[in-house]
Amino acid sequence: MSDSLERLYLAVLAARNLDPATSRTARLFQRGPSKMAKKLAEEAIEVVIDAVNGDSEAVIRESADLLYNLTVLWASAGVRPEDVWREMTRREDMLGIAEKLPKSAMKLPKVASPRVAARRPIVALENRTARKRH
Numbered sequence: 335m336s337d338s339l340e341r342l343y344l345a346v347l348a349a350r351n352l353d354p355a356t357s358r359t360a361r362l363f364q365r366g367p368s369k370m371a372k373k374l375a376e377e378a379i380e381v382v383i384d385a386v387n388g389d390s391e392a393v394i395r396e397s398a399d400l401l402y403n404l405t406v407l408w409a410s411a412g413v414r415p416e417d418v419w420r421e422m423t424r425r426e427d428m429l430g431i432a433e434k435l436p437k438s439a440m441k442l443p444k445v446a447s448p449r450v451a452a453r454r455p456i457v458a459l460e461n462r463t464a465r466k467r468h
């Protein structure tokens with residue numbers, strides 16, 4: 335999946351300065367981040383409607399549109415796919431460590447190594463901070 339998204343991201347970068355009359359991507363860049371955000375949100379809504387209706391073929395098609403519009407917004411925001419993969423790997427590593435801890439260690443952090451036991455609360459704190467920013 336990451337390979338396809340990386341190829342799509344490169345295609346978006348290559349298209350951003352093409353003629354807006356012929357390139358949808360160039361047109362989105364011409365219109366700016368607000369238009370990109372609107373398109374992304376519209377595609378997300380289409381995906382959830384199709385999922386609720388049980389139309390899995392439409393979910394697949396709209397998901398591809400959603401990912402295209404997400405890569406356009408990444409490119410506009412100066413975010414690279416590898417930046418997102420790095421964050422996903424960081425979370426995977428962190429949650430993987432937390433999941434291996436016995437439940438009693440989660441309640442009583444002093445029993446486990448303080449460095450490891452302290453990680454789960456950090457996840458909650460980070461999530462809460464991120465939500466406040468939006």
Ligand SMILES: N=c1c2ncn([C@@H]3O[C@H](COP(=O)(O)OP(=O)(O)OP(=O)(O)O)[C@@H](O)[C@H]3O)c2ncn1[C@@H]1O[C@H](COP(=O)(O)O)[C@@H](O)[C@H]1O
Nearest residue numbers: 342345346349352356357358359360373398399400402403
């Ligand atoms: N992967 C995509 C891609 N996925 C989805 N889409 C477009 O995004 C549209 C989804 O938006 P809508 O459903 O709103 O379609 P619409 O209502 O017809 O379109 P709007 O005029 O409302 O935007 C789809 O119809 C596709 O045309 C894409 N457009 C471009 N790409 C790739 O982006 C690269 C650059 O292409 P150009 O933008 O054509 O230069 C190429 O590699 C393309 O393959």
